[in-house]
Amino acid sequence: MFSVDQETISSSSSSSSPSPPSTKHPVKYGELIVLGCNGSLPCGDKGRRRSRFALSRRNKSNGVKPSTMHTTCTPQAAKAISNKEQHSISYTLTRGQTVVVEYTHDNNTDMFQIGRSTEPPIDCVVTDTVSGALTATDSQSVQSTISRFACRIICHRSPPHEARIYAAGFDSSNNIFLGEKAAKWRTSEGQMDGLTTNGVLVMKPDQFTESRPCINTPGQFTEPRPCIKSPGLWREISVCGNVYTLRETRSSQQRGKMVDSESNQLIDGCLIDLCGATLLWRTAEGLSDTPTTKHLDALRLELNAGRPQCPVGFSTLKFPSLNRKDILDAKQPWAYLKCGHVHGYHIWGGRRNPEVEAECRERECPMCRTKGPYVPLWLGCEAGFYVDSETPTHAFVPCGHVCSKETAAYWSRVLLPHGTHTFHATCPFCVAPLGGENGYVRLIFQSPLD
Structure with a gap:
């Protein structure tokens, strides 16, 4: 619960x-x-x-x-x-x-x-x-x-x-x-x-x-x-x-x-x-089979304890606390959702405002040159949507909500009613329509060099 x-x-x-x-x-x-x-x-x-x-x-x-x-x-x-x-x-x-x-x-x-x-x-x-x-x-x-x-x-x-x-x-x-x-x-x-x-x-x-x-x-x-x-x-x-x-x-x-x-x-x-x-x-x-908020927060702290780094700015990234789930932080992880490479916010490509960047949502990854949505990552905080209690390793496309692999895979197969006679898959955390090849992507974190 x-x-x-x-x-x-x-x-x-x-x-x-x-x-x-x-x-x-x-x-x-x-x-x-x-x-x-x-x-x-x-x-x-x-x-x-x-x-x-x-x-x-x-x-x-x-x-x-x-x-x-x-x-x-x-x-x-x-x-x-x-x-x-x-x-x-x-x-x-x-x-x-x-x-x-x-x-x-x-x-x-x-x-x-x-x-x-x-x-x-x-x-x-x-x-x-x-x-x-x-x-x-x-x-x-x-x-x-x-x-x-x-x-x-x-x-x-x-x-x-x-x-x-x-x-x-x-x-x-x-x-x-x-x-x-x-x-x-x-x-x-x-x-x-x-x-x-x-x-x-x-x-x-x-x-x-x-x-x-x-x-x-x-x-x-x-x-x-x-x-x-x-x-x-x-x-x-x-x-x-x-x-x-x-x-x-x-x-x-x-x-x-x-x-x-x-x-x-x-x-x-x-x-x-x-x-x-x-x-x-x-x-x-x-x-009783779903993770609690305490468990989700422990997973967040475990991710942060791994000290993931931005491969461009070499800054240490941290997922914000659950009660700040909608507020952009200076150490916020960002990801290129076409390839899954995780970065900190950087001005690769000339843009300098993260608020504007979140609206543009299209960038070329400096790691692999793949072009795709570039968005901040947010941990999925509603425990009831999880189908297991594994580590958050995947993100929905294009909203950037992060959850476990099985949870992402399940919801990408759920087609919700839309309008009078159509259906489409959505992110359960924000109901944004899913895109990309599968509706979600595996995240690739850069470990610290030291």
């Missing part, structure tokens, strides 16, 4: 479910990590607007499950919609026909809601992620494409604590409304289902099982467990949690084909795309 101040989502609900015995460390279901935030939001993590959300068992359960369906405008249906204590989903078929599905309290589950809205029902407030944003102003989008009530995650309070995702979230009146233009239909069982305007997409990674050492307890080996292997296929999740192939375009009214063989259960490494921001789901078990 990342050792920054994290807000555990455990707000109380109006349910009368008895509280479990209080524990010093509440049961954690997992964490949601926003891609493009290298450890924190540009404006800082505050309240429900964060780069990382811990989902833990609530003091009182607030989960809901479907109950009664009303196919006509009956008094009971009208009461379900108007009653703010009653959860319901309304499917508008025509101006004169609306199907209302009542939901009832579920003592066995906890519900967490995600969206752009700052209203109380939303536990995780997510805004559009802008590549390269360094300030709150940079991260502001002209018009957000993230739904105000985008999705909800239902977690079982008892082991093994399954987490399942559903499109759309309940508003302040505990209602979900699917208007006439929303994609909706009756299932083969006669139940209603539908999709949100821009959809909720989920990608489950392929996994394999192996015995791995517990990173947070050095020397201790755990039982065989699933490990992230390679990216899977993107699917769309419906309001009722069914799985479908992608629509032709993001907001098409024609749904994809139902995938009966797959479920809406989240596994370690799942990606959730909300059309404007992408979240990574890490289970509590999966987090």
